[in-house]
Amino acid sequence: MPPAADLVKVAIEWPGAFPKLMEIDQVEKVCNRNDIKNGSILRLTTSPYQTAVQLHERIQSSSMDAKLESLKDLANASRDITFAQEFINLDVSFVGFFGDLLSFTLTAFVELMDHGIVSWDTFSVAFIKKIASYVNKSAMDTAVLQRSLAILESMVLNSQDLYHKVAQEITIGQLIPHLQGTDQDIQTYTIAVINALFLKAPEEKRQEMAHILAQKQLRSIILSNVIRSPTPINDEMAHQLYVLQVLTFNLLEDRMMTKMDPQDQAQRDIIFELRRIAFDVECEPNNGSIEKRKSMYTRDYKKLGFINHVNPAVDFTQIPPGMLALDNMLYFARHHQDAYIRIVLENSSREDKHECPFGRSSIELTKMLCEILKVGELPSENCHDFHPMFFTHDRSFEEFFCICIQLLNKTWKEMRATSEDFNKVMQVVREQIMRALTLKPNSLDQFKSRLQNLSYTEILKIRQSERMNQEDFQSRPILELREKIQPEIMELIKQQRLNRLCDGTCFRKISSRRRQDKFWYCRLSPNHKVLHYGDLEESPQGEVPHDSLQEKLPVADIKAVITGKDCPHMKEKGALKQNKEVLELAFSVLYESDEYLNFIAPDKHEYCVWIDGLNALLGKEMTSDYTKSDMDTLLSMEMKLRLLDLENIQIPEAPPPIPKEPSNYDFVYDCN
Numbered sequence: 001m002p003p004a005a006d007l008v009k010v011a012i013e014w015p016g017a018f019p020k021l022m023e024i025d026q027v028e029k030v031c032n033r034n035d036i037k038n039g040s041i042l043r044l045t046t047s048p049y050q051t052a053v054q055l056h057e058r059i060q061s062s063s064m065d066a067k068l069e070s071l072k073d074l075a076n077a078s079r080d081i082t083f084a085q086e087f088i089n090l091d092v093s094f095v096g097f098f099g100d101l102l103s104f105t106l107t108a109f110v111e112l113m114d115h116g117i118v119s120w121d122t123f124s125v126a127f128i129k130k131i132a133s134y135v136n137k138s139a140m141d142t143a144v145l146q147r148s149l150a151i152l153e154s155m156v157l158n159s160q161d162l163y164h165k166v167a168q169e170i171t172i173g174q175l176i177p178h179l180q181g182t183d184q185d186i187q188t189y190t191i192a193v194i195n196a197l198f199l200k201a202p203e204e205k206r207q208e209m210a211h212i213l214a215q216k217q218l219r220s221i222i223l224s225n226v227i228r229s230p231t232p233i234n235d236e237m238a239h240q241l242y243v244l245q246v247l248t249f250n251l252l253e254d255r256m257m258t259k260m261d262p263q264d265q266a267q268r269d270i271i272f273e274l275r276r277i278a279f280d281v282e283c284e285p286n287n288g289s290i291e292k293r294k295s296m297y298t299r300d301y302k303k304l305g306f307i308n309h310v311n312p313a314v315d316f317t318q319i320p321p322g323m324l325a326l327d328n329m330l331y332f333a334r335h336h337q338d339a340y341i342r343i344v345l346e347n348s349s350r351e352d353k354h355e356c357p358f359g360r361s362s363i364e365l366t367k368m369l370c371e372i373l374k375v376g377e378l379p380s381e382n383c384h385d386f387h388p389m390f391f392t393h394d395r396s397f398e399e400f401f402c403i404c405i406q407l408l409n410k411t412w413k414e415m416r417a418t419s420e421d422f423n424k425v426m427q428v429v430r431e432q433i434m435r436a437l438t439l440k441p442n443s444l445d446q447f448k449s450r451l452q453n454l455s456y457t458e459i460l461k462i463r464q465s466e467r468m469n470q471e472d473f474q475s476r477p478i479l480e481l482r483e484k485i486q487p488e489i490m491e492l493i494k495q496q497r498l499n500r501l502c503d504g505t506c507f508r509k510i511s512s513r514r515r516q517d518k519f520w521y522c523r524l525s526p527n528h529k530v531l532h533y534g535d536l537e538e539s540p541q542g543e544v545p546h547d548s549l550q551e552k553l554p555v556a557d558i559k560a561v562i563t564g565k566d567c568p569h570m571k572e573k574g575a576l577k578q579n580k581e582v583l584e585l586a587f588s589v590l591y592e593s594d595e596y597l598n599f600i601a602p603d604k605h606e607y608c609v610w611i612d613g614l615n616a617l618l619g620k621e622m623t624s625d626y627t628k629s630d631m632d633t634l635l636s637m638e639m640k641l642r643l644l645d646l647e648n649i650q651i652p653e654a655p656p657p658i659p660k661e662p663s664n665y666d667f668v669y670d671c672n
Contacts, residue, residue, distance in 0.1 A: 011041045051077060052086040064101070071104035078111035079518060085117055106147035113154065120158040125165055128155065132169035142183060149189035156196040163200040172197070172209070172218065179221050184231055191222070191240040198247045206251070216394055223391045238384035245386045246379040252397060253376040255324040260316035267323070270330050271312055275300050277333045278344040303348030305357030315359060321366035329362045331398040332405060343409050353419070356412040360422070365405055368430055369397070382581050388442045396444070403448050404433060414456035428459055476654055481642065482635060489634045493627055494616045501613040502526055505606055506540055507599055521549060528617065529555050533597070557591040561614045569598040587611060
């Protein structure tokens with residue numbers, strides 16, 4: 001008879017049957033006794049290895065219906081990394097699949113490769129040609145085309161060797177027709193492949209690709225069929241357009257980092273061309289002395305606003321902006337000649353020391369625009385900040401410069417600036433440009449009109465208004481009032497955070513692929529005692545009810561909240577690429593002894609909400625940037641409301657003094 005401590009009464013449940021009550025002995029040989037309690041339900045499931053073998057056998061079936069169903073099951077099961085490992089170990093190959101079978105085969109392939117178990121370098125040229133043929137066909141099933149584009153993108157991004165093989169099979173010209181449809185997912189994957197080819201192209205091919213991207217045909221198709229499409233642009237498409245914008249502007253990096261060679265006659269001729277256009281100098285006098293001609297050049301270069309009047313080539317040895325500044329100046333002089341001549345002559349004829357130096361301004365403005373557009377930096381992983389106006393012109397950066405140099409000259413005059421105010425003017429111009437870009441103008445003309453409404457006077461008004469809204473009263477009574485109401489505001493913020501956790505959030509599954517359709521949902525119960533969570537097939541449109549979430553974690557079992565690089569899913573080998581942005585969104589909940597629930601928030605706002613809410617549940621202080629911002633906003637509003645009746649009344653710095661005690665209290669009335 002086994003010891004009583006080794007006997008546990010549990011219910012055993014298996015597919016297709018009701019749970020059966022059984023008594024199990026010698027539990028320690030199976031698992032830790034403390035893990036199984038009397039009354040527990042043990043569910044028997046097929047092991048990942050057995051599931052993989054069964055699916056392998058079903059796929060080999062002669063029945064097309066059986067094959068189709070097994071491939072559907074394989075596409076779903078492949079999301080589990082343990083199953084994926086077992087299935088890959090079987091060394092399965094798919095041959096001769098087509099139609100619906102091909103669609104689910106490619107889906108399963110994408111899911112299996114998603115785990116990073118198999119290297120992309122193992123695939124043959126024949127396989128690449130086959131996938132490329134699905135993309136190159138004029139009429140192809142949407143699901144097959146979408147998966148094929150995703151596979152090509154992953155090949156290019158994960159292997160430099162595969163890039164060369166894919167580039168031989170796929171050209172941008174063959175991808176363009178996929179942008180002319182109405183399916184935004186296909187358009188997104190198409191632009192993603194273009195970006196991948198662009199990003200991985202060697203230096204010698206990058207200019208060739210740049211020429212293709214700069215062609216009006218591709219730009220016009222993206223503008224009309226994607227950006228101006230009646231279908232709203234989703235986040236993934238916005239990200240791909242942002243990446244394309246960054247990669248296009250990064251082509252300017254070479255010129256931005258190239259110093260001018262003062263001995264290069266071709267480069268010096270550009271400066272001569274600027275002088276010729278500005279002052280209408282057709283030819284140089286031959287009868288003058290060398291000293292006289294040098295004096296004339298020096299005078300004209302001073303009028304053009306160069307720092308070095310004798311040899312302006314020296315001005316372009318600063319990198320950045322290097323030769324890019326000179327390119328912009330020449331473009332402005334040739335394509336906006338009237339505006340160029342007006343700016344130069346207007347400032348060269350002034351004698352009140354208020355002239356705006358065109359040369360110096362152009363160089364510093366070019367440098368500023370490169371900083372604003374982050375020229376030379378790699379695309380950010382989660383950014384969606386693309387600007388439609390940059391897709392409306394073949395030379396958008398140069399046109400952007402032309403608009404901004406005229407803005408700079410206008411702002412200089414409005415500020416009545418002198419050379420000592422140069423940096424102040426540049427700060428105002430940066431603010432004007434940034435505020436106009438924030439409004440996301442659809443065209444360069446619209447951007448120009450936005451700037452017209454952001455004059456120096458308007459900027460001063462905006463600054464004053466912002467200062468008024470952020471004004472922090474420092475008198476002692478006000479500070480005491482702030483301290484008194486601050487706990488009330490903090491309690492309000494805490495309740496808001498907990499309410500948001502009760503609404504729940506949809507999180508993406510942690511994976512090595514950034515774009516995917518796997519989700520899980522987590523929410524707090526209304527009584528704030530349990531976290532409910534579970535997998536979802538697709539992103540929910542509204543709230544997810546508690547009873548649809550299979551797993552739960554009692555709040556009382558939570559030991560700690562871990563953030564950033566200390567999270568276990570940020571340390572695992574082969575985990576999601578650990579760039580700075582992902583690390584800033586990662587957090588884990590530690591429960592029991594060493595169990596974790598791992599999260600990657602969809603954005604910084606949601607990250608702060610969950611960190612604050614979890615800390616509030618644990619009785620800890622909420623310290624996120626979002627809490628500080630909410631505290632400042634709500635505290636400022638509450639203070640203004642409470643002080644509304646005191647408008648125009650001077651609040652003393654200190655309370656009035658307490659009067660001395662009277663000599664007697666005979667004036668006190670005795671109620672008795």
